[in-house]
Amino acid sequence: MADPLHFGTVGGAVTKLIWFVFGLVLTSLSVSGVAVYALRLSRDGGIATAWASAWRGMGLWRWPALAGIGIALALLPALFQAAGGD
Known part of the structure; x- marks a missing residue:
């Protein structure tokens, strides 16, 4: 519903x-x-310090976030294959 x-x-x-x-x-x-x-x-x-601070500032949540990005990137070929109609 x-x-x-x-x-x-x-x-x-x-x-x-x-x-x-x-x-x-x-x-x-x-x-x-x-x-x-x-x-x-x-x-x-500077930018390198900003990236390092952001990575440390995420705490333990950085690992699930990194895993989510990795999974999304791994699924991209399947998405494009399905959109192509093959």
């Missing part, structure tokens, strides 16, 4: 456009937050 509302298919193109705009807003908030955090870290000692 919730799938049409969740995926934005309940109202056709208008609902999909609304979902897209809200997704774009949330994505831009995430990107701007990362940019502000990176600027704050780089102000102290």
Whole structure:
């Protein structure tokens, strides 16, 4: 019952456009937050120090995040193969 509302298919193109705009807003908030955090870290000692500080600042969550990125990259070929219709 919730799938049409969740995926934005309940109202056709208008609902999909609304979902897209809200997704774009949330994505831009995430990107701007990362940019502000990176600027704050780089102000102290350069880009290498900023990367090291960011890596240490993630604590134990850095490993699941790194695993998620690795899994996403590993699944990319399957995604493109499925989109190609092969």
